[in-house]
Amino acid sequence: NAGVTQTPKFQVLKTGQSMTLQCAQDMNHNSMYWYRQDPGMGLRLIYYSASEGTTDKGEVPNGYNVSRLNKREFSLRLESAAPSQTSVYFCASSVGGHLNTEAFFGQGTRLTVV
Amino acid sequence: QKEVEQNSGPLSVPEGAIASLNCTYSDRGSQSFFWYRQYSGKSPELIMSIYSNGDKEDGRFTAQLNKASQYVSLLIRDSQPSDSATYLCAAYNNDMRFGAGTRLTVKP
Numbered sequence: 001n002a003g004v005t006q007t008p009k010f011q012v013l014k015t016g017q018s019m020t021l022q023c024a025q026d027m028n029h030n031s032m033y034w035y036r037q038d039p040g041m042g043l044r045l046i047y048y049s050a051s052e053g054t055t056d057k058g059e060v061p062n063g064y065n066v067s068r069l070n071k072r073e074f075s076l077r078l079e080s081a082a083p084s085q086t087s088v089y090f091c092a093s094s095v096g097g098h099l100n101t102e103a104f105f106g107q108g109t110r111l112t113v114v
Numbered sequence: 115q116k117e118v119e120q121n122s123g124p125l126s127v128p129e130g131a132i133a134s135l136n137c138t139y140s141d142r143g144s145q146s147f148f149w150y151r152q153y154s155g156k157s158p159e160l161i162m163s164i165y166s167n168g169d170k171e172d173g174r175f176t177a178q179l180n181k182a183s184q185y186v187s188l189l190i191r192d193s194q195p196s197d198s199a200t201y202l203c204a205a206y207n208n209d210m211r212f213g214a215g216t217r218l219t220v221k222p
Contacts, residue, residue: 042214
């Protein structure tokens with residue numbers, strides 16, 4: 001059982017380049033999330049998808065776009081990367097609903113923008 | 115605004131002691147609360163979840179929830195060096211928000 005799979009694990013971008021982070025889950029979860037983690041900042045929610053076909057902004061959405069391609073996949077796109085987007089990105093999924101259960105995390109993507 | 119606040123620490127306790135971690139949240143609509151442990155360079159992993167007011171015990175871990183005070187805590191009894199990690203508090207209300215985390219060091 002793979003759980004939540006993120007690709008790539010590491011990436012270096014030049015300022016202004018674009019890229020898409022991929023995330024897929026095989027647990028039939030309704031909700032999916034993208035977080036970024038910077039030193040001392042915990043996990044900050046970028047975007048989330050409470051169910052297939054819906055997406056909503058989180059705490060720090062500027063500079064990012066997302067696509068909930070289907071129930072399994074939730075991608076995060078950086079259209080024009082900036083050094084401030086250097087971070088570790090985590091995708092997560094959960095059952096969702098009124099009494100949500102735990103979120104399961106992918107292994108993370110370490111992104112450096114130079 | 116959905117905010118989750120934690121004491122940033124770091125918190126240092128001797129081996130065998132009780133470690134106490136605290137968390138407050140601003141969204142009164144939050145229904146579910148979670149404590150995650152994160153080792154350096156790794157993904158967060160769930161330790162405890164709690165949905166109802168009161169205490170919930172699981173081995174050496176006890177989570178406490180007080181919705182009236184919007185307060186969640188985690189007690190770790192008989193702390194071990196392997197408990198040294200960052201502990202993240204999370205609250206769920208349609209999305210999941212995390213605090214900044216508390217770094218715990220358990221000294222042998």
